[in-house]
Amino acid sequence: MELSGNFTVNRPRAEVWAALNDAEVLRDAIPGCESLDVSEGGYDGKIVLKIGPIKASFSGRVNIAEAVENERLTLTGEGNGGIAGFAKGGATVTLTDTPEGTEVVYSADVSIGGKLAQLGNRLIGSTARQLAGKFFDRLNETLAQPQEPVR
Amino acid sequence: MNDLRDRFTGRLEDRRFLTGTGRYVDDITLPHQAHMALVLSPYAHAVLRGIDTAEAEAMPGVLAVLTGADVLADGLGPVPPFFMPKMWGGPEGYATLRPILCTDRVRCVGDRVAIVIAETRDQARLAAEMVAVDYDPLPVVTSARAALEGDGVPLWEDNPTGNLSCSLEMGDKAATAAAFAAADVTLHRHFLTPRLAPASLEPRGCIGHYDAGEDRYTLHTSSQDPHGFRAVIARNVLKCAESRIRVISPDVGGGFGLKAHMHPEDALVLWASRRTGRPVKWIATRSEAMMTDTQGRGQEIEAEIALNRDGKVLAVRATAWTNMGAYFWGTATPPFYFAMQLIPNVYDLGAVDLTNHAVFTNIAPMSVYRGAGRPEATFVMERLMDEAAAAIGMDPVELRLKNVIAPEAMPFKTATGMVYDSGEFANMIRKARAAADWAGFPARAEASRAKGLLRGRSLISYIEVAGVMNERMELRFEPDGTLTILAGTHSHGQGHATVFTELVADWLSIPAESIRYVQGDTDRILVGRGTFAARSSMLGGSALLRAKDALIERAKEMAAVVLQAEIADIDFEQGMLKVRGSNKALSLIEAAKLFYLPAGPANLLGIGLTGAGTAAGKPGAAPNYPNGCMVCEVEVNPKTGALTIERFVAFDDVGRILNATLCEGQIHGGIAQGLGQALLEAMTYDEDGQLTSGSFMDYCMPRAEHMPAVDSYLLEVPCATNPLQVKGVGESGAIGTPAALVNAVMDAIRPLGVTSIDMPVTQARLWQTLRDAEAGV
Numbered sequence: 001m002e003l004s005g006n007f008t009v010n011r012p013r014a015e016v017w018a019a020l021n022d023a024e025v026l027r028d029a030i031p032g033c034e035s036l037d038v039s040e041g042g043y044d045g046k047i048v049l050k051i052g053p054i055k056a057s058f059s060g061r062v063n064i065a066e067a068v069e070n071e072r073l074t075l076t077g078e079g080n081g082g083i084a085g086f087a088k089g090g091a092t093v094t095l096t097d098t099p100e101g102t103e104v105v106y107s108a109d110v111s112i113g114g115k116l117a118q119l120g121n122r123l124i125g126s127t128a129r130q131l132a133g134k135f136f137d138r139l140n141e142t143l144a145q146p147q148e149p150v151r
Numbered sequence: 152m153n154d155l156r157d158r159f160t161g162r163l164e165d166r167r168f169l170t171g172t173g174r175y176v177d178d179i180t181l182p183h184q185a186h187m188a189l190v191l192s193p194y195a196h197a198v199l200r201g202i203d204t205a206e207a208e209a210m211p212g213v214l215a216v217l218t219g220a221d222v223l224a225d226g227l228g229p230v231p232p233f234f235m236p237k238m239w240g241g242p243e244g245y246a247t248l249r250p251i252l253c254t255d256r257v258r259c260v261g262d263r264v265a266i267v268i269a270e271t272r273d274q275a276r277l278a279a280e281m282v283a284v285d286y287d288p289l290p291v292v293t294s295a296r297a298a299l300e301g302d303g304v305p306l307w308e309d310n311p312t313g314n315l316s317c318s319l320e321m322g323d324k325a326a327t328a329a330a331f332a333a334a335d336v337t338l339h340r341h342f343l344t345p346r347l348a349p350a351s352l353e354p355r356g357c358i359g360h361y362d363a364g365e366d367r368y369t370l371h372t373s374s375q376d377p378h379g380f381r382a383v384i385a386r387n388v389l390k391c392a393e394s395r396i397r398v399i400s401p402d403v404g405g406g407f408g409l410k411a412h413m414h415p416e417d418a419l420v421l422w423a424s425r426r427t428g429r430p431v432k433w434i435a436t437r438s439e440a441m442m443t444d445t446q447g448r449g450q451e452i453e454a455e456i457a458l459n460r461d462g463k464v465l466a467v468r469a470t471a472w473t474n475m476g477a478y479f480w481g482t483a484t485p486p487f488y489f490a491m492q493l494i495p496n497v498y499d500l501g502a503v504d505l506t507n508h509a510v511f512t513n514i515a516p517m518s519v520y521r522g523a524g525r526p527e528a529t530f531v532m533e534r535l536m537d538e539a540a541a542a543i544g545m546d547p548v549e550l551r552l553k554n555v556i557a558p559e560a561m562p563f564k565t566a567t568g569m570v571y572d573s574g575e576f577a578n579m580i581r582k583a584r585a586a587a588d589w590a591g592f593p594a595r596a597e598a599s600r601a602k603g604l605l606r607g608r609s610l611i612s613y614i615e616v617a618g619v620m621n622e623r624m625e626l627r628f629e630p631d632g633t634l635t636i637l638a639g640t641h642s643h644g645q646g647h648a649t650v651f652t653e654l655v656a657d658w659l660s661i662p663a664e665s666i667r668y669v670q671g672d673t674d675r676i677l678v679g680r681g682t683f684a685a686r687s688s689m690l691g692g693s694a695l696l697r698a699k700d701a702l703i704e705r706a707k708e709m710a711a712v713v714l715q716a717e718i719a720d721i722d723f724e725q726g727m728l729k730v731r732g733s734n735k736a737l738s739l740i741e742a743a744k745l746f747y748l749p750a751g752p753a754n755l756l757g758i759g760l761t762g763a764g765t766a767a768g769k770p771g772a773a774p775n776y777p778n779g780c781m782v783c784e785v786e787v788n789p790k791t792g793a794l795t796i797e798r799f800v801a802f803d804d805v806g807r808i809l810n811a812t813l814c815e816g817q818i819h820g821g822i823a824q825g826l827g828q829a830l831l832e833a834m835t836y837d838e839d840g841q842l843t844s845g846s847f848m849d850y851c852m853p854r855a856e857h858m859p860a861v862d863s864y865l866l867e868v869p870c871a872t873n874p875l876q877v878k879g880v881g882e883s884g885a886i887g888t889p890a891a892l893v894n895a896v897m898d899a900i901r902p903l904g905v906t907s908i909d910m911p912v913t914q915a916r917l918w919q920t921l922r923d924a925e926a927g928v
Contacts, residue, residue, distance in 0.1 A: 056280060082280035085193035111839060114193020114260065118442060118845025121837075 001121075003128045004107035007136035008100050011143045016095055016102040017070045019143055029138040031131050047079075049131075052123040054115055056084030071095060085114025104136065162649040162813070163668070164642075173402040176356040176373050181430035184358065185214055187423055188275035189416070189433070190265035190282045191442060192257035195293070195513040195840020196306070197286035199255055199264065207267055207281040212274030214427045216282060218265045219254035227251060227422060228387045232479045233379070233412055236319055236509075239488055244317030244509065245310040247478045251388060251415040251422070257286070258306050258477035259513050260842050261442035263415050268423050268431055291840040295472035295510035296451050306477060306511045316479050316509040321491050321567045327504035330466035334457035338542055340534060343909045344527050344889075345833035346449040346474065348441055348850055349520050353404025355444065356434035359420030363428065367395050368421045373410055374400040374671075375641050376681025380413040381673050388418040393673075396421075400671035403643035407824070408519030409444055410643070411683040412481030416443075441845045445481055446834055447520020449474035450490060450527050456535040462545050462553040466502040467494060469531060474517060475509050481518035483509075485684065489524030489616065495565040496532040497576040497612045497778060498554040503566040513840040519683060521824055522885040525615050533611040533890035534897075541901060547894075548584055548610050552577055555612070562871075569616060571776050572871040576612060579780045579802050579866055584610060586864060587782035587800040595784070595797075605787040606797070607899025613887035614778040617685035617879025618872075621767030623678055624694040626655065626702045628760040630747035632740040634661060638670040639679025640691035644820075645881060646813045647687060651695055654809065658699050659739060660726030677763075685879025688809060689775050690766045692875045697764025705760055709742040712752045768872055775870045777878040779803035783891040787899045792918025794830070794896065796859035801887075803863070806870035806878035814880045815863045821884020822861055827853040828885070829892035831911050851913075900924070 009016050019025045023043060027036040034057070036045040042063040049058060060079030067073050071094065078088040089110035096103050112124060120127070167173045204216040229248035237243050252263050265282050269275035292303025298314040305313050331337055357372035368389070374380050377398040385393040403410060416433050423431040435443065452471040458464045473487050491505040536554075540547035555576040556563050563571045592608055599606035625637040636651055648668040656663040669675055680686070703723045710728035711718045714735045722729050729736040746753050746760040753759075768774055784798035801822065805814055831851040835844045844850040869876035889910060896912050897905065903924045908916065 080283070082282060083188075083190060083276070084280065111841075113195075113839065113841050114191065115438060115442075115845075116193070117837070117841035117843060118260075119438060119848070121841070121843050122849070 001110050001112070001124060002107070003110060003125060005129055005132055006103055006105040007132070008098060008103050009136060009140055009143060010101040013070050013095050013097055013102045015143060016104065019139060020073060020093065025139070025142055028142060029135050031134045051116060051120040051127045053119055054084050056081035058087070065090070081116060083115065085112060085116035087112045087116065106132065162646045163652055164646065164648050175353055175402050175404055176358060176371050177434045179358060179371055179401065181358060181360055183429050185268050185270060185427060185429040185431050186272040186275045187420055187431050187433040188267045188269070188272070188279040189263055189439065189443070190267065190279050190284065192253065192260060192262040192264050192286070194257055194286050194288055195260050195291045196289040197257050198289065199253055199257055200285040200287050202265055202285070203283040204265065206283065207278040210274065210278035210281055212270035213267060213278045214270070214429065215268045215423065216265060216278070217252070217423065217426065219250060219252040222250055222252045223254055225422065226390070227418070228390055230383060230387050230413070232484065233383070233482045234484055235479070236317060236484050236488060239484065241319050241488065242317040245307065245312060245479070247307060247480070249478045249480060251418045259515050260840055261515055262477070266419055266423060268427050291513045291838070293512050293514050293836045293838070293840050295474040295508070295512055298510045298512045299472060299508055303513065306513065314511040316475060316511060319487065319491060319507045319509070321505045322503035324504045326502035327466045327468050330502050331455070331457045331468065334465050335460040336539070336542055337455060337457045338538055339453065339455045340538055340907055342452050342454060342531060342534060344448045344450045344530065345910060346514070346517070347447040347520055347828055347832050348834055349407045349409035349444055349447060350440070350850070350852060351405030351407060351409055354435035354437060354440040355410065355414060355416065357417050357420050358430055358432045359422070359424040360430040361421060361425040367397070369397045369399065370417060370421055371399045371401065372417050373403050374398065374681070375403065375406040375410045375643060375683055376412070377641065377671055377673050378676070378679050379681055380417055383413050384418050384421065389421065396673070398673045400641060406643045406683070407521045408447065408523060408683055411519055411681065414443070438846060441850065442515070442842055445516050445518035446476070447486070447517065447523070448527065448828070449517050452531055454531050454535055456539050458539050458543065460543055462543065462550045464498060464500055464539070464554045466504070467500055467532070467535065468504045469494065469506070471507040473507055473509050474514065475511055476514045476516035477511060478516040479509070480516035483516070483518050486517070486519055486524035490527040492567045492569060493525050493528035493614060493616065494532050495567055496529060497556055497574065497614050498532070499556050499560070500566050505567070514836050521821065522882045523684065525613070525882065525886045526825065526828065526889055529611070529613045529886050530890045530893070533894060537609065537894045537897060548580060548589065551580055551610070551612060555580065571614070573868050574614070574776060574778050574804060575866070575868050576778065579778070579804060580610065580612060582864070582866065583780035583782050583800055583802040586802065586862060587784070587798060589782070592784070599786050605789055605899040606784065607787065607895045607897065608782070608784045609891050609894030609898055610780065610782045611887055611890045611894060612778065612780050613890070614776050615685065615879065615882055615886055616774050617777055617882070618689040618768065618774040619684050619686055620680045620690070621765060622680055622686070622690035622694045623763060623765050624691055624698045625677065625761060625763045626698045628743035628746065630744065632744045633665045633667065634659070636666060636668045636695070637676050638668065638691060639676055639694070640687040641670055641679065641681040643682065645682065645687065645817065646810070647691070650688070650810050650813060651691065654692065654695060655699065661740065685777065685881040685883070688877045689870070689873050689875065689879060692809065692877055693766035693873045694764040696874055697766060698762045699764070700762070701764055702760065702762025705762060706739055706742045708756050709745055709752060710737045712756065713737050713742070713745065766873070775806060775872050775878040777803065777805050777880060777883050779883055779887060781887045781891040783895040785892070785895040785899060787896065787917065789921055792914045792921060794912065794914065794917060799859040800862045801864070801884065802866055803880070803883050804866045804868045804878065805880040805883070806868065807876040808865055808867055809877060811865060814865060817880045818863050818884040819861055821882060821886070822888050823853050823858055825885045825888020826857060826892065829889040829910055829912060830857065831913065833911050
């Protein structure tokens, strides 16, 4: 399943890039994130998600396949929701300058399995968009509490 | 035989069903009962590399977490198919051995990987989420045809024929080829019958209880065949004596074939109870049911018909691919067989050449579902007949009349080896045609056209083979002169308690109120085959008749002693045992009571008055062939694809009618299921083998609004193979309906250039088909 979208973050590119590579910022911004730890070449984490009628705790790992500073991040990942099934896939995130700040464009190719596919296959797209929306809102909020003024 | 329709006032079962006092498995709670949750594979095909149960075991309330390794350690055996095609004279085939929990590989989404037993249902489910399973995914194939052509990887590495279990061949290749070469017209069609979910209102469920003191297991389960479950669990899984297992099947809320064979959970709860020392309950959620139940149908077929311009059909040739799913499981053989064997339907076809491939794929296993192969066979033949009629410009009813088997030809052996004992097929067709006002169609079509709608009609014939295996029924008088029927069959909606009670009350001239009906308990019933394949009226009814005869014979011994007469001089009439040529008589009930007195003639004759009877078909005449004719008329809105059923006539020959209301109830229910198949239902998997129709959000069940008013007629053509002269009825409606509906739709849209439409004919598919036709696709 292919998912894509774009959001604008009202901060310069370098700052957004730094935030996207900061485990602490990510932990706060990812909806339902219970833990996120840096490990070699990526993160290990745990998030609780509700997709349609399914609520499950996913443990997983995200690997950073390619990182072009301030420009592009290519990720692969896999999450296991136990009885709820699994999700795995890859995503590319690109950053470009805009007058308002930085536009973040993401595109992901995700496959899901088990109960998640059985009950949630029609809800994945909208849920993913919703989660991404929340993520970038929180990212905006976090970055809007500046340690240093906006230039 | 008596027709009970006139005095039918309702089913004896209805009192408890209508007052909420029915008793289903989930209504039963055993003391200290614990609960089981399943860990199911989310992958359609994967190597099982390891399972970490530690976190789950530490969860609150958890009593045990068990895996395939524990299954092996405890020596629990795998489950083979109930039987293979070879038993019916077919090919050997590759039979899978399915462990009750997967040990090294998962082969479909929903394969059982582990179980968690906990104090409460919620605790068990929460802990099940914590079981960490390490899967190594393998290539997946979901289409039988693609699997046979080499897609995916072999599911069973020791199967020498890859993903093919076996190929069944029937007919005469040379004669068929010659007929095709000589025919004026030949035509070819491709048909798909999707997989269907049985979707019983009551999902599967069971409670296992191991009594360590007695070293004995009790299984409460929602089953159509308690003795069959017991045999498989004892022989294959637990490897113990059958007497050490008691299976009780209480009220069952719908079976449709799903509950004709055990599923892994039936054995798992017994084992889990032994491991935890607690009764263990499992009731499927609807999601689990959709994912773990066996499914019906699932066939792709390339079919050809050869005929002359005068309408004489010369031959039919077909190759089919049956999607067995991951296992050859349960009673998958009958649908695999009947889908070919009944293709000749009610017609005298010159020759057939039929091949059916049973192919393993990474989806849920297939087994029987109401109709079991007969709907597929009927669909192929009846679709071909309508296409052939259109091709030669002949009225489709006349084409059928030209090819039907005549009553004088009975017994008639078909090109696939079925021996029909009776049937008035042409008579049936003519009656159905008249009942549906076939002649008035052009005017109705014109009226539809004036509204901007397309009207189509169909008349189809179907035949069914009913009544497999033997059966035993027992009658037992109690000491107070009341009577108990101990049934080997199993009613789960059919109304056996009513029909069998009425029959016995009638035969013995005793009040129905004094009769109790017992079924579904292996400790109370010596043996039984259960109920499926429309077998119970013929085999249960005939066995009951013989049980009655045996009972009367024994009662005559008492009458002879009491009335001081010879046994040979005693007749049984209207509840009385009478000495011929005298006025000496003893009532059956009095005789029964005497059999239970602590002293008296019972000392000599033996205590107790019982009678047991067995019924089995004779070879070559074993089953019976219910048959019928359906007429369907539909209106299609060419702009929206909306479809309405304007007329539905069902004529059914069920042999002698035991209870017309119950027969019609069965036929109506079958039609509703056939309508679901034709218009709404399909189990679907994506290319990764993920189930994408796993809930009623995506799997559309027929609703009351979809159901047309059905004009149902019964034509009594006595069956020649059993003393009650009855034929089956349980599957009839489901067999003909898909063909009737799709043919009617095709009749409406064929003028637009459409040559085929697949099931389910949803509004979206119909709309798309019409748009494609417009665009000349």
